[in-house]
Amino acid sequence: AQKITQTQPGMFVQEKEAVTLDCTYDTSDQSYGLFWYKQPSSGEMIFLIYQGSYDEQNATEGRYSLNFQKARKSANLVISASQLGDSAMYFCAMSRYNNAGNMLTFGGGTRLMVKP
Amino acid sequence: DSGVTQTPKHLITATGQRVTLRCSPRSGDLSVYWYQQSLDQGLQFLIQYYNGEERAKGNILERFSAQQFPDLHSELNLSSLELGDSALYFCASSVVDRGTDTQYFGPGTRLTVL
Numbered sequence: 001a002q003k004i005t006q007t008q009p010g011m012f013v014q015e016k017e018a019v020t021l022d023c024t025y026d027t028s029d030q031s032y033g034l035f036w037y038k039q040p041s042s043g044e045m046i047f048l049i050y051q052g053s054y055d056e057q058n059a060t061e062g063r064y065s066l067n068f069q070k071a072r073k074s075a076n077l078v079i080s081a082s083q084l085g086d087s088a089m090y091f092c093a094m095s096r097y098n099n100a101g102n103m104l105t106f107g108g109g110t111r112l113m114v115k116p
Numbered sequence: 117d118s119g120v121t122q123t124p125k126h127l128i129t130a131t132g133q134r135v136t137l138r139c140s141p142r143s144g145d146l147s148v149y150w151y152q153q154s155l156d157q158g159l160q161f162l163i164q165y166y167n168g169e170e171r172a173k174g175n176i177l178e179r180f181s182a183q184q185f186p187d188l189h190s191e192l193n194l195s196s197l198e199l200g201d202s203a204l205y206f207c208a209s210s211v212v213d214r215g216t217d218t219q220y221f222g223p224g225t226r227l228t229v230l
Binding site: 033035103106 | 118147149151158159160161164171172174204206208210213216217218219220221222223224226
């Protein structure tokens with residue numbers, strides 16, 4: 001079974017600073033995908049970034065980058081130059097590459113609060 | 117805006133009742149997923165459909181059922197509702213059903229069972 005652990009229930013960061021949100025995962029699969037989603041207070045789930053288990057380069061999308069360390073089974077999200085609008089819940093998730101479907105397994109989330 | 121639509125946005129009903137949640141995937145997406153988000157269980161996968169057929173099942177109760185129609189929209193039916201069914205229900209869609217496919221989420225339906 002797959003498991004995602006996010007050990008930081010809540011974090012503060014000063015506006016314009018960088019912040020790292022931790023995510024560790026457990027799986028026996030060789031092929032898998034790792035995703036980060038943002039959930040603002042309005043409730044919607046917004047896709048941020050994706051990393052495949054065979055990707056050698058760390059994924060980047062604008063101010064978001066994913067620090068993927070396969071041997072340590074970690075997939076931390078780095079947000080550079082934090083903005084007030086980054087205040088939200090952030091979820092790490094994992095998908096499977098198999099014929100039994102493509103469901104996501106989510107971590108418990110980290111609430112990020114950006115201070116002005 | 118992800119392109120996934122869900123109706124209704126809010127639903128308030130009583131215990132024992134039955135409700136139907138509706139989802140329209142992004143144009144071109146063949147896979148539809150349903151997730152439940154509650155305070156005690158977090159985000160949990162319920163069920164996946166791909167091009168009209170059930171693809172995978174997660175922690176979905178027997179009182180819950182879903183289907184995907186020929187136009188690819190999907191409905192999640194919840195019956196004999198209990199207080200514990202109160203949650204935010206998300207629909208997501210992806211192009212196909214590979215593990216690399218990004219799932220884009222709809223805005224959710226917030227269900228309150230009184």
